[in-house]
Amino acid sequence: MRVDERIGPYRVLEEIGVGGMGEVSLALDGAGRAVAVKVLHPTVARDAVARRRLEREVAALRLVRGPNVAEVLDADLGARRPYLVTRYAQGRTLAEVVREHGPLRGEDLDRLVRGLARALAAIHGAGLVHRDLKPTNVIMVDGEPVVIDFGLAHHLDATRLTLTGTAIGTPGYLAPEVLDGLRATPAADVFSWGATVAFAATGRPPFGAGPSQAVFSRMERGRADLSGVPRELLPLVKAALSPVPARRPAAGALPGNEDLAGSAVDAATEHVPAPPPEEPPEPRR
Template structure:
């Protein structure tokens, strides 16, 4: 068996993917930790102006650190095989996850929205624009998202690269201003964030599929397809997908609207010059780790409590409507049955009261005072409302009211 290939100080193990700018290899650093090494394609390495620009940008990109970012930890951009080294994330891309497992739901979608918003806020705070955020550039590991390849598309955008066949961005996730040839700023990343979330939530491209020019035309001139996006997320995505970049929220505003604390950037001092003029290896500062097949990812330390997210607010609103609506229905049915069937009336109120006591118990376990108060108030309120309706209306009028309520519910069900 031949010895593993060495690229600089890195021992190359196996290729793990390829993109428009290079081929990615799983590798070991000199201390035996796993990293991802991205070797630039030959036609890109031959573009001296683009590589020089990337070299100027890379130190800024290396200062972008965060729990949802596969940060750059080393780079060697001279020689025949220029490469970048990033933290290795053991996971599948969002594109693969959705294709194999279907759209993300519930907590998985919430974690994706929160994590990507935090990552963008940190990237933009460092003065970097991703410019190619899309499902293929988001890795999911144990349900947590990680952004890869940030800043590379922006740094390598040049006429010679475009002419040589590298695709700087992906139609359907590129903002309208980018497709029209204007400058791509942080607002373009916010557009891509929303398009990526729409795909994750529905399993469909928000601007459809087909030839790239057709998709690009729909991005500029048509509204996105957000059918199937959860109610708590849809208004935010619609605001991010407007054609005017000035009207879109910033990444920090995304965090605020999602109930996520805006992350603070950790300053990383620039590396000292290597005595031989080569790359400076600062892997001791990176969040790399030794990995072996079958090893589970370590649990992350608990974070500070977050503000209530739109998803949690949506759940609380649905719960409140269910408690109030079912209480009114139980009171009305009990009042209608009190004269001909008093035992049924007592059973209805007793069953509803028991359900509220059980739900209040869950509220106590979750330390939700408002939920406990709502459940107890609804239980006693249903009893009081039933007695009031019995005193004010005849059994016939109450039966007609019950029939009307049932008819309205059925109509709403069919309309939905």
């Protein structure tokens, strides 16, 4: 988008990113406040069914509130160029912070662990699933994580999957059952929480690099490299990265959400204690 271009009532200042959802720009609202305006993927504009589905989703997204999520402020999905407006989180992505300064330690890591858990609790409490939690979708603002692009990722990817026949997702962070074509549930977000926390603590993706097929195989077998994850976090991160969704903890049971035990958020995924070590399942053939 061009500088000074208008998207609805918002004046564009600069483009700040291009991703799976479309173009993202820093803009000003009518009161001069900074916001992030996301002009959604062209497939949304052409697909009336997807657009109606997204309109219902946005109504739910407006209910998500919390310091660790970039709340939805406005949207016009019926416009010629459908757009979504969220709170602007001024900072750097977790991926950039770790790349430049190394793994998080001590209080910095603890704030990330708890902030991401609170973000998932807010999202799941509204009946939504993020589906694409990863280091590039976490903005670090004064040491606190702010999760962006929540809620819409699932519906946008479903539309693109229908049109292109290509699976969408980030190897090593998207839960293996979603890669197998199953519906994303809150348990899938807990898997992504574990992978993102492991990255923050070690500076590397927990399932390694290389061809996507190799990464997927390690995920399905539960072969995460967690060396470097602090001892006190290790059991919970291991459980979160289980290839079996029912063996993962609920978001309400993660550090930072202790006061949610027994709530609707805690019930969003069945909380099963971390299982004893066992042989991983056989990989698909």
